Amino acid sequence: MNEVKKLAAVWPFLTVVLTAFLFGGFALFYIRDHMPEQPPDMAVFAQSTPQSAQSQIVTVDVRKNGFFPNHIEVQAGTPVLLNFKKEKGISCIRDVASLDLDMNVYLKKGDNYYTLDNLQPGNYEFHCGMYMYSGTVTVK
Missing domain, CATH: 1.20.5 (Single alpha-helices involved in coiled-coils or other helix-helix interfaces)
Incomplete structure (x- = not known):
């Protein structure tokens, strides 16, 4: 009681x-x-608009569950303009990085252009900052 x-x-x-x-x-x-998303310290921002009409332009959709397409084929000898297009400002994928391509780019909502010059034939990997989602660039 x-x-x-x-x-x-x-x-x-x-x-x-x-x-x-x-x-x-x-x-x-x-x-x-x-x-609103805050960029990490020492962030490298992608270009806001393409610089060259002589580039191969490839658009990669950045979604909550990865990169689409996650396999890209390009020709050697021509600069490649990758557009990581992020539809939503807040998602798990905040940046894209690649040791193979010497790339580490913070992604904002919308178009995020990144130029790859002087690519030699081969396979190059890229991934989100948390290594949860990845893709490849094949240069022929």
């Missing part, structure tokens, strides 16, 4: 704490998903 009285005295406090915790959690997720 004494334990029931203790529980009855603490119950309103536990209800308020649990409710505040749940609302706080939902608020944090809402705020996180609706905040």
Whole structure:
């Protein structure tokens, strides 16, 4: 009987704490998903517009579940203008990087152009910053 009285005295406090915790959690997720993206420190931004009409232009859609297409074929000897097109500002994929291509580019919403010059024939890999999604560039 004494334990029931203790529980009855603490119950309103536990209800308020649990409710505040749940609302706080939902608020944090809402705020996180609706905040504008901030570029990381030392970010390299892609070009906003293409520079050369002599380039091979390839558009890669950046979606929440990867790069589409994730395999690109280009010809050697001609600069390649990659356009990483990001439809939504907030997604898991915030940047694209490649050790093979010496590329590390922060992606903003919309068109993100990056020029690859002097590519030798071969296969080059690229990936998102978290290494969850990847793709390849094949130069023939």
